């Protein structure tokens with residue numbers, strides 16, 4: 577998965593520090609990330625001289641800073657913005673074929689969403705300033721404090737008679753199979769969310785719901801929370817405005833996917849490998 581960078585260690589403890597030469601810059605424009613092209617490959621740019629940069633996190637001894645696109649000096653043509661989505665497939669990033677840099681870029685994308693959406697106070701409209709004691713922006717007029725949004729969403733491996741339920745979203749029938757998934761609504765527990773999403777999308781009633789794993793997914797400001805559950809019945813009633821396909825698969829019929837980047841794909845492969 578994209579967040580599996582061990583033995584490297586992601587350290588997001590808050591530090592109010594200034595960048596120094598060699599620190600790595602994460603800068604985004606319209607969901608695209610700034611990279612530098614050096615003869616035959618791309619790399620994340622290192623800090624040279626920037627007006628203002630905000631420390632985000634460290635990975636081992638590498639320090640990562642966010643730079644607002646509007647604060648950039650004019651860049652020479654060795655710099656360009658590329659699709660951050662392309663980072664999901666690390667093999668596509670020449671020179672960034674490095675799990676650490678790819679994960680840093682996704683975490684930076686999540687922070688970038690926060691920073692660019694918390695420039696002004698949602699209560700009184702005044703310009704917000706960054707906190708010096710935690711990752712937050714504060715309104716100097718009304719003291720409103722804004723933290724990065726992390727939206728919880730569940731994905732559930734539904735099992736019946738030693739088969740797993742796999743789905744494809746409507747309009748995305750050419751992508752890999754997925755699990756039933758969805759965002760948590762106000763007032764429900766994660767387990768209640770699992771039951772509701774399964775019922776809504778497939779008509780199945782679940783029991784024996786167990787937590788399995790989680791994964792931060794910065795592409796959509798999401799925390800994915802994975803569950804395993806059993807269904808009483810196997811009669812699928814497809815929610816056709818959301819899903820294009822849902823069906824039961826035996827372990828031997830599950831498509832082999834090497835090095836899955838997402839939690840859902842990892843869970844599907846774990847089922848195939850009899851890990852649950």
Ligand SMILES: [Zn+2]
Nearest residue numbers: 697700715718
């Ligand atoms: Zn305010």
